[in-house]
Amino acid sequence: xxxxxxxxxxxxxxxxxxxxxxxxxxxxxxxxxxxxxxxxxxxxxxxxxxxxxxxxxxxxxxxxxxxxxxxxxxxxxxxxxxxxxxxxxxxxxxxxxxxxxxxxxxxxxxxxxxxxxxxxxxxxxxxxxxxxxxxxxxxxxxxxxxxxxxxxxxxxxxxxxxxxxxxxxxxxxxxxxxxxxxxxxxxxxxxxxxxxxxxxxxxxxxxxxxxxxxxxxxxxxxxxxxxxxxxxxxxxxxxxxxxxxxxxxxxxxxxxxxxxxxxxxxxxxxxxxxxxxxxxxxxxxxxxxxxxxxxxxxxxxxxxxxxxxxxxxxxxxxxxxxxxxxxxxxxxxxxxxxxxxxxxxxxxxxxxxxxxxxxxxxxxxxxxxxxxxxxxxxxxxxxxxxxxxxxxxxxxxxxxxxxxxxxxxxxxxxxxxxxxxxxxxxxxxxxxxxxxxxxxxxxxxxxxxxxxxxxxxxxxxxxxxxxxxx
Numbered sequence: 001x002x003x004x005x006x007x008x009x010x011x012x013x014x015x016x017x018x019x020x021x022x023x024x025x026x027x028x029x030x031x032x033x034x035x036x037x038x039x040x041x042x043x044x045x046x047x048x049x050x051x052x053x054x055x056x057x058x059x060x061x062x063x064x065x066x067x068x069x070x071x072x073x074x075x076x077x078x079x080x081x082x083x084x085x086x087x088x089x090x091x092x093x094x095x096x097x098x099x100x101x102x103x104x105x106x107x108x109x110x111x112x113x114x115x116x117x118x119x120x121x122x123x124x125x126x127x128x129x130x131x132x133x134x135x136x137x138x139x140x141x142x143x144x145x146x147x148x149x150x151x152x153x154x155x156x157x158x159x160x161x162x163x164x165x166x167x168x169x170x171x172x173x174x175x176x177x178x179x180x181x182x183x184x185x186x187x188x189x190x191x192x193x194x195x196x197x198x199x200x201x202x203x204x205x206x207x208x209x210x211x212x213x214x215x216x217x218x219x220x221x222x223x224x225x226x227x228x229x230x231x232x233x234x235x236x237x238x239x240x241x242x243x244x245x246x247x248x249x250x251x252x253x254x255x256x257x258x259x260x261x262x263x264x265x266x267x268x269x270x271x272x273x274x275x276x277x278x279x280x281x282x283x284x285x286x287x288x289x290x291x292x293x294x295x296x297x298x299x300x301x302x303x304x305x306x307x308x309x310x311x312x313x314x315x316x317x318x319x320x321x322x323x324x325x326x327x328x329x330x331x332x333x334x335x336x337x338x339x340x341x342x343x344x345x346x347x348x349x350x351x352x353x354x355x356x357x358x359x360x361x362x363x364x365x366x367x368x369x370x371x372x373x374x375x376x377x378x379x380x381x382x383x384x385x386x387x388x389x390x391x392x393x394x395x396x397x398x399x400x401x402x403x404x405x406x407x408x409x410x411x412x413x414x415x416x417x418x419x420x421x422x423x424x425x426x427x428x429x430x431x432x433x434x435x436x437x438x439x440x441x442x443x444x445x446x447x448x449x450x451x452x453x454x455x456x457x458x459x460x461x462x463x464x465x466x467x468x469x470x
Contacts (some may be wrong), residue, residue: 006129010129011066016125017125020179021117023047025110025113025114026047028110028113029110057089059083060276070074075126075130079119079122080119083119087118121406137166138166138167140166140171143170143171144213145171145173146162146212146214147173147207149203149216150175150218152219154220157218159194169450174195174197174210176196176203177196177198177199178200178201200229203233204237207218215234215240215242217241231405235405235408235411236400237325237407238325275449277447281386285378285384289378289379292375293379303372310359312339315335319333319392320393321391322392322396322414323388324410325411326407329383329390333373333374334356334364334369336358336362337357356469357441364454367463368459370462382414383416385415385452385456386451386452387413387414388414388418389414389420390414403433403434411444417455421459422462443455
């Protein structure tokens with residue numbers, strides 16, 4: 001079962017179970033004759049409204065993410081928390097409604113019965129999906145292409161695990177060796193039918209060619225120093241990474257433990273924002289971007305006219321940048337340099353007092369007005385208000401070879417501003433980039449909507465002081 005099929009089936013069963021629970025509750029409270037009410041409420045419109053409410057609640061609690069190889073008990077407890085919080089919200093809504101309709105007080109406590117119905121109905125539907133998913137995975141349908149790093153006893157234990165428990169959803173395509181002598185010492189080229197595909201440094205190529213979605217890392221204690229290299233090879237690709245337990249001390253604070261079938265694995269550098277925080281971040285992105293673009297429209301039109309009058313060339317400047325998971329998009333800016341500024345020099349970073357900057361360009365760069373069209377990028381989802389600044393493909397390839405974990409920045413949506421922009425100057429050298437990477441990684445490991453607010457206020461302060469790069 002693919003992710004898309006899994007999600008579609010979950011949505012379908014949630015639609016049936018959520019509305020089924022509402023229908024059962026409606027019949028008991030309204031049709032049974034056991035409770036009085038001033039005016040009989042409608043059925044279909046409240047049912048649709050409540051269904052949308054539950055979709056939002058479940059989304060915020062992460063109940064529509066993929067549950068590959070996750071504990072069914074964990075999902076059940078998450079459902080319990082989500083339905084309990086949702087039922088409490090509905091209780092207070094019903095309380096206010098009943099007060100205005102002078103409904104008897106005792107009836108509102110029936111929301112507890114509704115909570116039980118919701119939990120029982122939805123849990124039954126979810127468990128049916130997981131049972132079906134397990135059967136599909138055991139048949140080899142919908143499993144994720146997997147590479148195992150290492151060819152040691154530990155790596156072979158990982159292979160034994162995924163072959164013994166196909167319901168985990170891993171389809172092993174091969175091993176990659178960290179040290180070449182691992183496979184050559186005994187002239188072994190495969191283990192239990194899983195071939196050795198090459199060396200660890202070939203991971204980027206193998207991930208693309210084999211459509212790899214999971215990387216399982218099984219290294220000996222003598223190979224701990226190789227772990228950062230392995231992570232660097234995988235960063236920037238949409239793959240999950242999991243390691244054996246005794247490597248936890250190396251990535252302390254960057255791993256999440258999960259135990260499947262009694263076999264512990266740890267996820268390397270997962271997304272740390274909770275689903276509700278991710279939703280809040282995206283909502284803030286959309287609201288702020290719309291407000292700035294609409295409210296400031298007269299100013300943006302004046303800036304556009306000034307650029308047109310100042311020098312020949314287009315008003316907007318479009319440039320390819322690398323976004324989340326390596327996706328390429330066109331980032332928009334108000335043009336602040338002469339047209340075709342890089343025609344002779346090729347891709348280069350802007351310098352302080354750059355001679356290519358126009359008169360109007362110096363002004364709008366100083367107060368960051370050249371960045372305003374990027375709010376369009378935010379609206380369409382290419383960027384966020386806050387995140388690591390997106391870089392050009394040329395520099396991403398160059399810097400990925402020079403700076404460990406550089407591609408880690410590509411695991412999140414790039415931003416108009418970020419912690420690195422607040423704390424450091426514009427990039428002019430590789431050393432500047434190395435410094436800013438530290439700030440970017442700090443932000444990624446501590447992402448929250450509260451930190452976003454802090455960065456936005458700091459950015460506003462910098463703009464008001466006119467400390468932009470001219």
